[in-house]
Amino acid sequence: MAPKIKLTLNIEDATPLTNAVKRKKASNETLAEAWQRLASLKNNTTDQRMLAEVKAAMEEGKIGREADAVAGNKRLSKAEVKRLWVQVKEIRKLEILEEMAANMPDNYWLIQTVERLDEFLAIIDNEQMLVFDVETTGVNVYRDYLVGHVISAVDANLHAYIPVRHITEEVQLDAEYVARRLKPYYENGAIKKVAHNAGYDIAILKNDLNIDLKGLYFDTMPAMTMLNENEPSYALKKLVEKYLNIPSLTYGELFGKNGFETVSDLRVATAYAAKDGDVTLKLMRFQQKHLERFPSIYKYFMEVEMPFVETLVETEATGFVIDQAYAAQYADKLAAEIEDLRAELTETFGGININSPAQLKPKLEELTGQKLESIDAKKVLKPLAPKYPLIKSYLKYKADAKLYGTYISKLPSLVEPKTGRLHPSYKANGAATGRLSSSGGFNAQNLPPEAREIIVAPEDKVIVGLDFGNQEGRIAAAKANEEFLLKAFREGRDPYIALASIAYNIPESEISKDSKERKRAKTGFLAYIYGTGDRTMGEQLGITTKEANELKATLGAQMPNLASWTADNKTFVKRHGFVWIGDNARKRRLPDALKGEYRPLLQCSNARVQGEAAIQTKVTMNKMSEVLAELRAKGRDFRPLATVHDELLVEAPADITEEERDILVDVMTQSYLLEGVDNESDVEIYTERWGDAVRWDEFVKERGGNID
Missing domain, CATH: 1.20.1060.10 (Taq DNA Polymerase; Chain T, domain 4)
Incomplete structure (x- = not known):
């Protein structure tokens, strides 16, 4: 019998063998087999697109495999494909830019000489409407600057780009010379101006070139919020691709995070920039066509939202x-x-x-x-x-x-x-109801009281705070024609104290504004507006669900019209998928209500109240801007400073008179009237720090004046 032989396997010795097997296997795999293997993996949509694009680029000879992978005889991996995809996208981007320049339409003009500029200006001398856009180094309207003007002559159907500060060896006109030549057109209010996100362009023209744009007629960005406040993106390229079926890559997709000044090929710059003017005009015509189907919305947009673009620019420019x-x-x-x-x-x-x-x-x-x-x-x-x-x-x-x-x-x-100064940045339609929001590093609307202490009134100035007294409560009372609330407002009583007095059988004189009874009554009132359930309301107030239910029932008995109004809103939204805001000024579309979903039923009444509050605020801010301009024309330096929820802030001379105070209050109370209830506005004066307010009579005493 042959002796048994014991074999031992050294794991370390096996590694080279295993690697050798892998190398042999890799060397035997064809590229076609590699693609077949990768395609069989679990790939999402992005992976599938990546594999297809890299495979196509290889087959076209645009790229090859990575050198170290070839040298190491490695199989094609998904990780390598991902790295190659970066190259493919860069190659494709360059191809697109080349195609844009090569196939630029004849009515896209690149203006590089005085003669060509003269020719173009002679054309726009006969225009009644221009589309304008600015190309810049970035998005900060105070630190970045203009590198080129986009101007479209609407009747002539010409879309021009005038580069002035590109980093290029190509010929371009002097920035100051072009600004002087264009200034009369920008500042001619008789020529209607069209733009997308006009507030940014207006601010750049003012801050960089001291050009005061006049005649703003149509802004396609807020116009889109009138047609669909649920739009996922209001970027120009996204909108024209979606609604006009015009393929449009975004700035980031074409140029990354670089400023436009880095585009050295001016034909590429023109192909991109002039297209902005072209598609903005096309988008405006599309929007006008659809807005004409809703005359009340169109009227509101032109009379309120369009002037508000310039109101916000002016407000942001003042700064703290x-x-x-x-x-x-x-x-x-x-x-x-x-x-x-x-x-x-x-x-x-x-x-x-x-x-x-x-x-x-x-x-x-x-x-x-x-x-x-x-x-x-x-x-x-x-x-x-x-x-x-x-x-x-x-x-x-x-x-x-x-x-x-x-x-x-x-x-x-x-x-x-x-x-x-510290400048706020606002979104005119930051919420779907049309309410403003503050964005960027300085959110003026979320500033806590402690932080306001570091903000002060400028020298020889004060900050005047004017708020809408119980704005949403008055709007709800007016919309629902709720007599209990309307009567309280007419008599100058706090409606929440009036409700609490009945709910808890306590005289109104014994209920303070910070009492738990008032808080509970107000929460119960808002529960009707917000559609808050009993359990949630109980949690908010620290009471049982049963107690919340009983409180709502008691309050509801005092406000039958409000309860009926909120029920009617739910019925309407279930049938139509939207509710009207204001005097049919805009819609709040809640399409999920048509599917029988519950959440839109909770939102519909609040949308009507919050939305009308937004309209009232915008109308009032527009009027305030006009009135402050009139005061400045008389030599009194009043400026719109900010809007913070239901309060407007105005920068005013320290010697503001009682007559001037009354003018400001009149703007707050008379600009947008409600049916059945008057508006009210309190006045607070911040003589030093924003956080330290005094009432008017105290302010007058402090400065040694008399109270009339």
């Missing part, structure tokens, strides 16, 4: 003054307090990282003796704070850290060097 020295001191003091509180909490919690939810949550559960669903400050921890001082300290730490990081240490750095 920051007390830099005070802000620095406040930041140092706050940072020290935050660090002391952090150290104290860290020690108390046994040395954990208190900024780690995973580490903090078990400690808080141990402290409270209960299982916490999360450490959400508002929903979970705030209700526990009165009982647990440690949680109260933690919430203060979080609030102070946010105050420091988001506002006190950050806002001074956002001051624009060119103006020395």
